[in-house]
Amino acid sequence: MSMAAVETKKITLRTADNHEFEVEEAIAMEFSTIKTFFDENPDASEDTIPLPNVTSKCLSAIIEYCKSHLAFRARETSSSIDEQVRTYDEEFVKARDNESLKELILAANYLNIKALLDMLNQAVADRIKNKSVEYVRRFFGLENDYTPEEEAAIRAENEWAFEGVDPDDD
Amino acid sequence: MSDYLPQEVILEILRRLPVKSLVKCRSVCKAWNSLIKSPSFISSHLQTALSKPNDHLLLLRLFENDKESYFLHFDNDDFDEYKQLHFPFKSNSPWFRLVGSCNGLVCLQDGFFPLDSVELILWNPSIQKYITLPKPGVTCLSGRAYNSTLGFGFDSRTNDYKLLNVVSMSVGEEAETLTEVYLFSLDGNSWKRVTAISPKYGIEGHEFSAFVNGAVHWLGYQRGKDGGFRNMVLGFDISTEKFNVIRLPESLVDLCPMDLSIMKYEESSIAVLKRDWEDGEQLDMWVMKEYGVNESWNKVLHLTDQSGESLPRVLGFRKNREVLLEVDGGELASLDLNCRQMENLGIEAEAGLLFVGSYVESLALLDKGIDTGSLNDANHVNDSSDSDASNEGESEMT
Numbered sequence: 387m388s389m390a391a392v393e394t395k396k397i398t399l400r401t402a403d404n405h406e407f408e409v410e411e412a413i414a415m416e417f418s419t420i421k422t423f424f425d426e427n428p429d430a431s432e433d434t435i436p437l438p439n440v441t442s443k444c445l446s447a448i449i450e451y452c453k454s455h456l457a458f459r460a461r462e463t464s465s466s467i468d469e470q471v472r473t474y475d476e477e478f479v480k481a482r483d484n485e486s487l488k489e490l491i492l493a494a495n496y497l498n499i500k501a502l503l504d505m506l507n508q509a510v511a512d513r514i515k516n517k518s519v520e521y522v523r524r525f526f527g528l529e530n531d532y533t534p535e536e537e538a539a540i541r542a543e544n545e546w547a548f549e550g551v552d553p554d555d556d
Numbered sequence: 557m558s559d560y561l562p563q564e565v566i567l568e569i570l571r572r573l574p575v576k577s578l579v580k581c582r583s584v585c586k587a588w589n590s591l592i593k594s595p596s597f598i599s600s601h602l603q604t605a606l607s608k609p610n611d612h613l614l615l616l617r618l619f620e621n622d623k624e625s626y627f628l629h630f631d632n633d634d635f636d637e638y639k640q641l642h643f644p645f646k647s648n649s650p651w652f653r654l655v656g657s658c659n660g661l662v663c664l665q666d667g668f669f670p671l672d673s674v675e676l677i678l679w680n681p682s683i684q685k686y687i688t689l690p691k692p693g694v695t696c697l698s699g700r701a702y703n704s705t706l707g708f709g710f711d712s713r714t715n716d717y718k719l720l721n722v723v724s725m726s727v728g729e730e731a732e733t734l735t736e737v738y739l740f741s742l743d744g745n746s747w748k749r750v751t752a753i754s755p756k757y758g759i760e761g762h763e764f765s766a767f768v769n770g771a772v773h774w775l776g777y778q779r780g781k782d783g784g785f786r787n788m789v790l791g792f793d794i795s796t797e798k799f800n801v802i803r804l805p806e807s808l809v810d811l812c813p814m815d816l817s818i819m820k821y822e823e824s825s826i827a828v829l830k831r832d833w834e835d836g837e838q839l840d841m842w843v844m845k846e847y848g849v850n851e852s853w854n855k856v857l858h859l860t861d862q863s864g865e866s867l868p869r870v871l872g873f874r875k876n877r878e879v880l881l882e883v884d885g886g887e888l889a890s891l892d893l894n895c896r897q898m899e900n901l902g903i904e905a906e907a908g909l910l911f912v913g914s915y916v917e918s919l920a921l922l923d924k925g926i927d928t929g930s931l932n933d934a935n936h937v938n939d940s941s942d943s944d945a946s947n948e949g950e951s952e953m954t
Binding site: 488491492495503504507508510511514515516519522523526527528529530531532537540541543544545546547548551 | 560561562565566568569570572573574576577579580581582583584585586587588589683684927929
């Protein structure tokens with residue numbers, strides 16, 4: 387059985403730290419920002435696309451994610467595939483620290499990869515839901531602009547919501 | 557590269573958080589407090605919760621000797637308890653009447669007569685907030701005998717919770733029935749008179765309604781000249797404010813109205829129960845497989861009294877076509893309509909149970925409601941039962 391050599395179209399992307407990545411067209415099209423660009427500029431596919439807002443570390447992870455999910459989607463849907471997807475997503479997120487997660491979210495947002503963004507947003511929600519208020523402030527880089535009295539008043543009004551908080555682990 | 561996430565991303569993260577986390581996050585900073593309390597966020601959070609059917613809970617009401625308690629359960633195989641809700645209200649009558657529950661809010665009625673003394677409460681047990689409704693101000697009554705029926709629902713077009721009050725009274729020598737319809741909007745915190753012509757069907761005596769597909773449904777009936785009955789389902793669309801009629805299966809049409817009752821079937825249709833005592837106690841249940849399609853009425857259950865024991869009370873539906881029943885005067889059981897297996901769920905209450913309905917935790921009333929902690933705990937129910945009792949709390953706050 388002979389296999390015809392199929393030339394898969396490759397797109398070149400250049401990251402903020404000047405690394406160039408060659409990706410298959412199918413994967414690049416998962417990035418809605420890029421897909422839209424090519425829809426509007428069909429002759430530009432030979433050019434290198436600059437991604438000034440994405441680091442190579444991020445892009446590398448994102449490419450892996452999109453590749454894996456494309457492979458999952460190519461298979462027949464079943465509950466065992468769903469289970470595998472869930473496990474893959476959990477592993478993808480588990481080992482990453484908060485900074486790394488935020489970087490990925492910013493990149494996925496910039497590249498407009500909805501499925502990845504939804505998954506990351508849910509992962510952050512799960513990570514912060516039982517954490518302390520201070521932890522949440524640190525995660526989002528927010529200043530506490532309440533006076534001590536104001537803050538005490540809110541806590542008193544909603545005592546039940548402050549019970550059972552996980553210890554901060556960072 | 558800034559590490560600050562843009563506002564739209566923050567919103568996407570927040571709307572995926574459970575209500576307890578969101579209430580806690582009000583103290584992160586003032587901007588977040590405004591955001592979380594804003595009507596648009598409350599509504600977006602609700603839509604997110606509604607879109608995850610696997611997270612939907614079941615609300616149960618249990619009656620013991622002198623108190624009522626509320627519990628949320630997962631709709632899973634083991635019917636696991638999610639939590640007991642703190643019930644802070646004290647009614648003037650023995651119990652509150654439960655008008656309905658919808659998208660995280662529960663509507664309670666205290667008292668029945670006269671209309672002006674009736675207290676209506678909207679309660680969000682998940683965030684411990686409530687409001688008392690203003691009185692409908694129905695002025696036409698002036699001493700006449702009347703009937704007042706309530707229904708509760710949610711207008712998804714305007715993201716507003718609404719309460720319907722259908723008041724009917726006999727007027728004139730011919731004892732004609734005059735019906736007036738009043739509608740309360742939570743957003744406007746006010747009642748208005750609805751001018752829709754209500755079809756000439758009485759709903760007196762049918763207090764239970766089913767809110768599905770944006771409409772409150774009751775069983776209604778007409779009385780023929782020969783004294784016979786014609787029963788049908790009367791629906792009031794809460795958004796268009798119009799009535800419509802759905803026909804019942806033929807065999808139910810001319811029965812005595814009080815032998816019939818209506819309930820919600822799955823998430824988007826209705827079921828009708830028929831109970832009669834002519835030949836020993838019998839119970840039939842019909843469901844409308846396709847809402848609005850008359851030919852889709854299907855009898856799915858027929859129970860007869862075997863040994864003089866009382867038949868189970870049908871409480872409502874859970875997923876997978878299972879029916880919740882109250883058996884032996886206070887025990888909760890689940891009946892699988894497909895294989896006809898009945899399973900006792902291990903929950904019981906001395907004075908009976910009520911299945912309120914499916915439930916999602918929402919932030920409704922966060923912006924408008926009063927904290928229930930401000931009420932005196934008249935019931936003195938399980939004060940520590942709903943707190944997680946772990947007092948680790950947060951040690952930080954430098």
